[in-house]
Amino acid sequence: MKLKVGLLGGGSWGTTVASLTAKNAETIIWARDAETVEEINQKHTNEKYLPNAKLTPSLVASNSIEETVKNADVIVLGIPSQSMRKVLEEAKPHIRPWVPIINLAKGLEISTKKRMTQIIEEIMPGHPAGVLTGPNLAKEIHFGNAAAAVIAMVDKTIAEKLQSIFSSGLFRVYTNSDVIGCELGGALKNIIAIASGMGDGANAGDNTRAAIITRGLAELTRLGVAMGGKKATFSGLAGMGDLVATCSSSKSRNHHVGFQLGRGKSLEQIINEMNEVAEGVKTAKVVMELAKEYNVDMPISKEIYKVLYEGNSVNDAFKGLLKHEVGSEKEPG
Ligand SMILES: NC(=O)C1=CN([C@@H]2O[C@H](COP(=O)(O)OP(=O)(O)OC[C@H]3O[C@@H](n4cnc5c(N)ncnc54)[C@H](O)[C@@H]3O)[C@@H](O)[C@H]2O)C=CC1
Numbered sequence: 001m002k003l004k005v006g007l008l009g010g011g012s013w014g015t016t017v018a019s020l021t022a023k024n025a026e027t028i029i030w031a032r033d034a035e036t037v038e039e040i041n042q043k044h045t046n047e048k049y050l051p052n053a054k055l056t057p058s059l060v061a062s063n064s065i066e067e068t069v070k071n072a073d074v075i076v077l078g079i080p081s082q083s084m085r086k087v088l089e090e091a092k093p094h095i096r097p098w099v100p101i102i103n104l105a106k107g108l109e110i111s112t113k114k115r116m117t118q119i120i121e122e123i124m125p126g127h128p129a130g131v132l133t134g135p136n137l138a139k140e141i142h143f144g145n146a147a148a149a150v151i152a153m154v155d156k157t158i159a160e161k162l163q164s165i166f167s168s169g170l171f172r173v174y175t176n177s178d179v180i181g182c183e184l185g186g187a188l189k190n191i192i193a194i195a196s197g198m199g200d201g202a203n204a205g206d207n208t209r210a211a212i213i214t215r216g217l218a219e220l221t222r223l224g225v226a227m228g229g230k231k232a233t234f235s236g237l238a239g240m241g242d243l244v245a246t247c248s249s250s251k252s253r254n255h256h257v258g259f260q261l262g263r264g265k266s267l268e269q270i271i272n273e274m275n276e277v278a279e280g281v282k283t284a285k286v287v288m289e290l291a292k293e294y295n296v297d298m299p300i301s302k303e304i305y306k307v308l309y310e311g312n313s314v315n316d317a318f319k320g321l322l323k324h325e326v327g328s329e330k331e332p333g
């Protein structure tokens with residue numbers, strides 16, 4: 001018997017993952033926008049978020065959270081981080097007992113500083129919680145480009161069962177038991193992607209981008225390990241892998257935000273012109289608090305925070321980084 005997937009969130013990544021699972025399992029996707037629901041059901045497209053992409057024809061869309069989750073064997077959450085709690089609370093009364101819940105979002109909740117699986121565990125205690133993450137730019141996956149991801153869950157047996165629901169010939173899903181590390185890798189790299197985009201927008205060059213990626217990895221690993229992630233996780237798909245993809249791609253929304261800042265646009269203008277989420281903008285706020293709480297040095301994230309929220313210019317950010325003390329590569333700083 002085929003497993004049933006209920007996926008909440010009809011944006012670019014939610015729709016992409018639903019189209020992948022529809023190949024292996026009966027999948028219903030919930031989108032709050034009635035037009036998107038009709039378009040997915042009638043035309044098997046979601047042009048607003050995935051222009052020119054053809055979705056798996058068996059994918060069913062619904063406007064009802066209840067209908068989407070009530071018979072599901074697995075719940076997948078493709079909602080941006082700041083809205084995750086609200087949507088999960090709405091779904092809660094309709095979710096069957098003990099059903100695994102998998103997060104796709106790459107961010108931290110501003111008001112609580114929590115990871116998404118912590119929110120799942122808080123709202124839905126007893127349900128196995130996991131994360132699907134890695135270098136997975138949605139717009140590439142639809143056009144036949146191969147990619148690899150990781151599903152992280154504490155329970156290896158459940159992770160292995162779910163691995164086959166998300167996998168296809170071109171989408172290779174590995175398992176990992178380090179939920180904290182995998183989830184933090186995805187959230188923290190978005191700020192570094194803004195920094196990399198900013199360098200690209202300001203024509204800083206390839207060496208600068210490489211330095212941002214490498215030193216960015218060092219600082220997100222420092223915080224990630226302090227928060228309980230495993231060091232090795234940050235060298236894997238959820239860390240280095242996602243960092244490289246996002247920091248070097250014009251398809252990344254976080255890179256785009258940085259690029260436009262580097263070109264001299266204001267954050268307000270950039271956000272107003274986008275119809276998609278760039279999680280790093282909000283995560284930067286949380287990360288500054290976490291860096292303080294865990295006493296971890298995060299020079300790149302700090303400079304990005306100052307550009308986003310304290311009126312610093314892109315030039316100030318580069319000057320700030322160049323002034324930062326150069327220590328040993330193995331030590332903080
Ligand atoms: N697009 C990508 O390539 C990837 C995105 N992600 C992550 O997936 C998460 C979702 O991102 P995308 O789908 O790309 O975003 P998106 O900006 O393309 O779409 C967001 C979707 O969430 C819906 N939404 C927003 N607030 C809502 C609310 N309060 N209630 C119900 N629906 C709401 C919007 O209507 C939209 O359908 C983000 O955390 C992102 O970091 C992860 C991997 C790849």
Ligand SMILES: O=C(CO)COP(=O)(O)O
Pocket residue numbers: 106134135136137138190193242245246251252253254255277278279
């Ligand atoms: O996480 C992503 C790719 O792995 C998507 O990045 P953006 O949200 O910056 O587009």
